[in-house]
Amino acid sequence: MDFIEVTLKVNADFADILTAELGELGFDAFVETKDGFSAYIDEDEYSEEELEAVLSRYADLVQVEYATQRIERQNWNEEWEKNFEPLFIGGKVSVRASFHEKPEAAKYDIVINPKMSFGTGHHETTTLMIENQLTLDHQGKRVLDMGCGTGILAIMAGELGASEIVAVEIEDWTVENARENAALNNYEAIDVRLGGAETIAGDQPYDIILANINRNVLLEDMPAYKAVLKPEGWLLLSGFYTEDLPMIQERAAELGLNYISHRVKNNWVSAIFKAN
Incomplete structure (x- = not known):
């Protein structure tokens, strides 16, 4: 198509x-x-x-x-290829295409060939999510990336030491691209699934859940995230504006998720919540 x-x-x-x-x-x-x-x-x-x-x-x-x-x-x-410029996020993370050179200063190096998938790091929400990921201990953790796009956040979790990673997307060609990028970064073990929140029902609990989607999907699917989040587990959300944050916080509170902090870039938000 x-x-x-x-x-x-x-x-x-x-x-x-x-x-x-x-x-x-x-x-x-x-x-x-x-x-x-x-x-x-x-x-x-x-x-x-x-x-x-x-x-x-x-x-x-x-x-x-x-x-x-x-x-x-x-x-x-x-x-x-005509438009994709390499990025350097948080003073630590290089996000580049396979035809770019790795910067010497990069502690973490992620190679993304996005095809038609969202998530090269250029959008504010992806950058904010990575910046928030850098604040959390991923070592040996079980991580879920909902709406994974290119798989960039799942790959970032691997770079930070996560031991088990599941990534979920609703489009079959995006799933294919996420798998390709995972392999490109030597994370073939990432479990990339086709579907939505129904695909995680009954999963073993996760230490960290990442969801960079949009406000309406987040509000609808947050109960599904909470159901598979460990006690004191972390939920990182993005894909919404500052004016939407109170609505997101209210929904999270209803589910027993405590607001911790948020970052803003050009009115886009990434917020961190923690389960009781």
């Missing part, structure tokens, strides 16, 4: 808002551009009417220009 690329020319102040809105429509990969960003969606899921409806809601606030084109699946590597 091929993809639709929508390239939007928009003020940077609204780029994150529109990214989140398009994520709700099924767009699942985003690349920043000089004048805005490009968003990608499976061809059979694309609806120009839905896109226009989203943009019309912001017509009085910001001017948006967009263009679309169809991209063959085999050409995706060419698209991201």
